[in-house]
Every structure is written in C-alpha cells, then in structure tokens.
Amino acid sequence: NNTHLPGFYYDPEKKKYFRLLSGNNNYNPLTKDGLQLKAAEETRVKMIQGKEPTPPKPAAQTAANSRTMMLLQRNREQGQLTYQQFARFAHEHCVTMLPMQPTHELTPFPDTYFNGEAGSIQFLKVDQHQDRVLMVIHDSFLSRIWQGSVNRDDNNNDAVAIDNWGTVNVLGTRSNKITNVEWATSDRDDGLQVLYTVSGGQTSSAQLFKIYRDSSGRWKKEFVFSTESMEKMCWTCAWNHNPLMQPQISIGSSRCAVIFDIATANRKELYSGHSDVLAQVYSRHRPILFNGTRRGEILGCDLRVDLREPQLYREGKTVACKLKHRVCVCSLKLLKDENYILASDISGKIRLWDMRMGRHIYSYQGLANKHSQLTVSVDSSETLVYGAGIDKCTKFWSLQDGRLLHTVPSPLPMSTDGLPVPAYSRQWHGGATPGLILGMERQLFWYSLAL
Known part of the structure; x- marks a missing residue:
C-alpha cells in the first residue's frame, strides 16, 4: 500500500515517489497536468483496443445482438411494444454498437x-x-465557414460523402472569432441562408448570406443583412422559423438579446435579467424566443409584448416562463413537442425540462465540462442526445429515460489540440447508412452504424 503524499507522485513502474511542480522545467518534467494527460491517453487507447471495459468476443457479441433484436421483434409481434417503441429500442441498441x-x-x-x-x-x-x-x-489568423453537400459514398455503401464544398465567408483577422453559425432557412425555393455571429476585436457583428447555384452550377453567395456593434459582444444567434411571423434574427448579446426584422431592419431588445445571452432558440409555432443566460436562467420571452414601454422592459414583463440552472446555460434545443426543451450548462449538466410543470424530468450524466461553451444535440428522430466533452469523448444518451448508451473515445491522441465536434443522423441524404461524422483538428472521421 502506497501512502499518498501531498505534492508527490508515486510511479508504480519505477516504484518511486517524484515531486510534482506547478509547471514543466528541464530538471523535473513531471507535473499534475502532464500525468493527467498521460492517464487520459492510456484510457483512450484501452477503449479503442476494447480493453476498458472488456467486451465479449466477436462471435458472442454478434449472438447477443441477434438475441436482443429477436426479443424486440417478438415483443412487437405479441403487442407488447408499439411500432414507435420498437423503433426507439432498436435504434438505441444499434447505437451501443457504434465502433x-x-x-x-x-x-x-x-x-x-x-x-x-x-x-x-x-x-x-x-x-x-x-x-x-x-x-x-478557426485559427489565430483566419476564421472561415465552409458548406458542403451530404451524399452516399458510391465507393463505400456504409459511408457518407461530403462534396461540393464552397466557402461562405473568410475573416482575415487575429482578434475576431466566429462564435456561432446556423442554417437560417432550408426552403429550397428561396435558397439556403447562413447566419453567423463574430466577436472580439473592436467590433462584433452578425451577418446573413443567401447561398445558391448559378447557371453553371457553381455556388454563389448574396449578402442579405448585416449589423455591427462596438459596445456589445455577439455570443450566439438564432433564426425565426415561425412561418406566421416576419423573417427575423436574434443575437445573444451582452446583458440582453437583440432582435432584428430583416425586411425593415427594426431593432429591439429583450429582457435577460441584465445577463449575457449565450444560447438561443425560437419556437416554431409560438411567438416565443428562449434565451439561456450567463446567470443560469432560461427565459422564454413573448415577442408580442410592445417593448416601446420602458416599464414593461425594466420589470421583465416580456418573460413568459423562467427555468433555472445553477451556472451559465450554453446550449438550448427545443423538441418537436415544444413543451420540452433540452438545456446544458458549463458544469456539464444536461437536463430535459417540461415547461408546463416548470421542472426538469430527466438528467443526462457524464458530459465532462468545467468552463467551455459546449453544444449538446438531439438527433432528427429525437431518440438520442449526444455531445462531446472536454475529455474528448463523444457520449450518447437515451432521450426518453436519460440512460448513457455509448461513449466514443477521441480518434486522435489526447495531446492534440481542439475538441471533437459530432454530427449524428440515421437519415442522411441519399440513402447513406446511419452514422456519426466527427470533426477534430482538420480531419473529418466517419463512424458507420452498419452492423
């Protein structure tokens, strides 16, 4: 038994204690951060090799998968499961087998x-x-936005291909950074639109571009709207998809949310409790904008209230509902049933809220976070919640009950800069196999769900 000594590290291989320092130097390269990085890399390698936890042998694994799917099918035939339940359980089971x-x-x-x-x-x-x-x-010299088309890979039936890449915009600056980007619309008649926000340096801005193909088939972009501010930061942005309202964008800014009408360029501010707005999402069916604030609140703001009345703004009369996290809310997703909203904060807590009851009904445990503004997503079938943490692991949870289904380790060594950025779907365009696209550093990796 090796006694733990404060300020010292015991090396089980050399069977000796080494003094830990706050930083690296030529005399003693052992530091707490370096040891943690080494341990994390060893864990990553073990997960990839299948040694942690120990999986069944391939033959036994295949047999277990077959038994699970046969049991689900039998329960479906006996009427114990509805079709929706069967599809959900089958999808969750397949995700547990993601490579x-x-x-x-x-x-x-x-x-x-x-x-x-x-x-x-x-x-x-x-x-x-x-x-x-x-x-x-993004790097220290440029921030650039690319858009591409998702199709089935003709050379590999178990994969997607992303082609027809084109740049949306390139910012040549050391100080400004793109803080968020969103598809502003997917109406093919009007062309695709891209909304993004930029912060840092002397000014912050939000810009909206329309992207379309010309007669020769090349991607073209057309400037639609832009706004700049020298006083406020632009943390995030959102596009109003409600067909009954005028086209408008919202910007999560310093101490408030700012709404712009695209047709008239009219500007108005929404109450945020005098806290920075870090996450936003519009309701598709109601005139409500949900704002996640640095103070840890989720505020549902009624867009019908006349904000020209200062007293209404000061008293927060625009707030239709209020939910509370303990720390900064950094991600919001509204489900198709808009009584439910998924929120995550910078401590790593992920919660599914029922706005009718004003409380969360499920928690999703295991996302590693301490200070980063990480995005948590829901797949298009609303079966899964997924996101990547600062431990560089991508995790999948069941949306319906909060169970952790699967953990995918980093495809690159832990010493690599940057975090994984996941995009998962079981309904990729062109009939491609369901799977996960994972971006990290300057590489795009594909994880097939095909068994």
Whole structure:
C-alpha cells in the first residue's frame, strides 16, 4: 500500500515517489497536468483496443445482438411494444454498437489555407433535411465557414460523402472569432441562408448570406443583412422559423438579446435579467424566443409584448416562463413537442425540462465540462442526445429515460489540440447508412452504424 503524499507522485513502474511542480522545467518534467494527460491517453487507447471495459468476443457479441433484436421483434409481434417503441429500442441498441474507431476518414478535406497545417474545426451544423453541412474552422489568423453537400459514398455503401464544398465567408483577422453559425432557412425555393455571429476585436457583428447555384452550377453567395456593434459582444444567434411571423434574427448579446426584422431592419431588445445571452432558440409555432443566460436562467420571452414601454422592459414583463440552472446555460434545443426543451450548462449538466410543470424530468450524466461553451444535440428522430466533452469523448444518451448508451473515445491522441465536434443522423441524404461524422483538428472521421 502506497501512502499518498501531498505534492508527490508515486510511479508504480519505477516504484518511486517524484515531486510534482506547478509547471514543466528541464530538471523535473513531471507535473499534475502532464500525468493527467498521460492517464487520459492510456484510457483512450484501452477503449479503442476494447480493453476498458472488456467486451465479449466477436462471435458472442454478434449472438447477443441477434438475441436482443429477436426479443424486440417478438415483443412487437405479441403487442407488447408499439411500432414507435420498437423503433426507439432498436435504434438505441444499434447505437451501443457504434465502433470505437473511425470506419474511415472523409476526404478530400476542403480547407487549403496555410497548406492544411493550421486551424481546427469549431462547428458542424447539419440542416433539417440532412443534406447540407456547415463547417467552421478557426485559427489565430483566419476564421472561415465552409458548406458542403451530404451524399452516399458510391465507393463505400456504409459511408457518407461530403462534396461540393464552397466557402461562405473568410475573416482575415487575429482578434475576431466566429462564435456561432446556423442554417437560417432550408426552403429550397428561396435558397439556403447562413447566419453567423463574430466577436472580439473592436467590433462584433452578425451577418446573413443567401447561398445558391448559378447557371453553371457553381455556388454563389448574396449578402442579405448585416449589423455591427462596438459596445456589445455577439455570443450566439438564432433564426425565426415561425412561418406566421416576419423573417427575423436574434443575437445573444451582452446583458440582453437583440432582435432584428430583416425586411425593415427594426431593432429591439429583450429582457435577460441584465445577463449575457449565450444560447438561443425560437419556437416554431409560438411567438416565443428562449434565451439561456450567463446567470443560469432560461427565459422564454413573448415577442408580442410592445417593448416601446420602458416599464414593461425594466420589470421583465416580456418573460413568459423562467427555468433555472445553477451556472451559465450554453446550449438550448427545443423538441418537436415544444413543451420540452433540452438545456446544458458549463458544469456539464444536461437536463430535459417540461415547461408546463416548470421542472426538469430527466438528467443526462457524464458530459465532462468545467468552463467551455459546449453544444449538446438531439438527433432528427429525437431518440438520442449526444455531445462531446472536454475529455474528448463523444457520449450518447437515451432521450426518453436519460440512460448513457455509448461513449466514443477521441480518434486522435489526447495531446492534440481542439475538441471533437459530432454530427449524428440515421437519415442522411441519399440513402447513406446511419452514422456519426466527427470533426477534430482538420480531419473529418466517419463512424458507420452498419452492423
């Protein structure tokens, strides 16, 4: 038994104690951070090799999968499961078998700036039809947005292919950084629109572009709307998909949310409890904008209230509902049944809220986070919740009961900069196999769900 000594580290291989220092130096390279990184890399390798936890042998694993699917099918035939329940349980079971290593790498990677040596992927956003993807790459010199088309890979039936890449915008600055990007619309008649926010430096801004193909088939972009501020930061943005309301965007800003009418450029502020707005989502069927604040509140703001009355704004009369996290809310997702909203905060807590009762009904445990503004997503079938933490592991939970279904380790060593950015679907465009696209550093990896 080795006694723990404060300030010292026991090496089980050398069977000696070593003094820990706050930083690296030439005399003693052992530090707490370095040891944690080494332990995390050992855990990652064990997970990829299947040694942690120990999985069954391939033959036994295949037999177990067959038995599970046969049991589900029998319960369905006996009327013990509805079709929706059967589809949900089968999908959750298949996700537990997602491979630990990428099936292959998606190529070619479009970004050629700096000879492909700089930058890392910050965002991957898929549109509602699962056939377009937005990718943001950022480094100390440039921030750029790429969009591509999702199709089935003709050379590999178990994979997707992303092609027809084109740049939406490139920002050549050291200080400004793209803080969020969203598909503003997926109406093919009007063309695709991309909304994004930029912060840092002397000004912050939000811009809206329309993307379309010209007669020669090349991607073109058309400027639609832009706004700048020298006083406030732009943390996030949202597009109003409600067909009964005028086209408008919202910007999560310093101490308030700001709404712009695209047609008239009219501007109005929404009450946020005098706290920064870090996450936003519009209701599709009601005139409500949900704001997640740095104070830890989720505020549902009624857009019908006349904000020209200062007394209403000061008293927060625009707030139709209020939910409370303990720390900064950094991600919001509204389900198809808009009585439910999924929220995550910077402590790693993920909760599904029932707004009718004003309390959370499920919690999703295991997302590693301490200070980062991480995004948590729901798949298009609303079966799964998934997200990547600062431990560089991508986790999947059951939306319906909060169970942790699967953990996918980082495809790259733990010493690599940047975090994984996941995009999962079982309904990719073109009939591609369900699976996970994982962006990390300057690479896109594919994990096939095919068994």
